[in-house]
Amino acid sequence: MGDSITFGQYIDPALRWTSLIADRLRRHAVSRCLEIDSHNRGISGETTRMGLERYPKDVQELSPDVMTLQFGLNDCNCWQTDRGVPRVSESAFKANLLEMIVRARRFGARHIILSTNHRTLRRDPMISGEVYEEANARYSDLIRAVAREAAVTLCDIQAVFKPFSDEELARMLLPAPDQLHLSVEGNRVYADAIWPFILAAVEAAAEQPTKGDPRI
Numbered sequence: 001m002g003d004s005i006t007f008g009q010y011i012d013p014a015l016r017w018t019s020l021i022a023d024r025l026r027r028h029a030v031s032r033c034l035e036i037d038s039h040n041r042g043i044s045g046e047t048t049r050m051g052l053e054r055y056p057k058d059v060q061e062l063s064p065d066v067m068t069l070q071f072g073l074n075d076c077n078c079w080q081t082d083r084g085v086p087r088v089s090e091s092a093f094k095a096n097l098l099e100m101i102v103r104a105r106r107f108g109a110r111h112i113i114l115s116t117n118h119r120t121l122r123r124d125p126m127i128s129g130e131v132y133e134e135a136n137a138r139y140s141d142l143i144r145a146v147a148r149e150a151a152v153t154l155c156d157i158q159a160v161f162k163p164f165s166d167e168e169l170a171r172m173l174l175p176a177p178d179q180l181h182l183s184v185e186g187n188r189v190y191a192d193a194i195w196p197f198i199l200a201a202v203e204a205a206a207e208q209p210t211k212g213d214p215r216i
Helices: 017-032 048-053 055-060 090-106 132-150 157-161 166-172 184-207
Strands: 066-069 111-115 153-155
Touching: 017 184, 048 055, 048 090, 055 090, 066 090, 066 184, 090 111, 090 132, 111 132, 111 184, 132 153, 153 184, 157 184, 166 184
Parallel strands: 066 111, 111 153
Antiparallel strands: none
């Protein structure tokens, strides 16, 4: 569940991190004699507020055992039409993530993996006067706080991307003027970072009394 980073904006569907994970899950399922259903519920441009609107259809109807949750890159953004106010305030962002977690658990999710967001090269001031990347980092801090409060697994994608130089980071992102969405290489790095958490969650779900094979 997430925004364009989960969807895989501008990337061949087979090369998106979600597709790379789905391929690994299929191979793992064969080795463990499991049937694993995986679904991508990322939509480009969405905030947590918009995600909650489609939550009944995209999450609650599926009742996943394992769920990845990734939002924030749109929530922290400031549009001209909002006159410098972020699309979703910090307090609402936290509340929306917490509600998603509560609802996922109510509908059977045993393991929730909440991800911070990768660094970008967007360093021009927004209409608010704040640099986009500073807002992105601040909302990742909010994501960490939610993970602690809700006792869910944190996949700290921001920390994974932190050591990269600007030249290395540029290879992970689509070129200017985008400089935010992940490139093919960036999707591979993302998949490698989140895979251990997903694998551990799937293994744990498979060992627990189940309503069937794991859904992700």
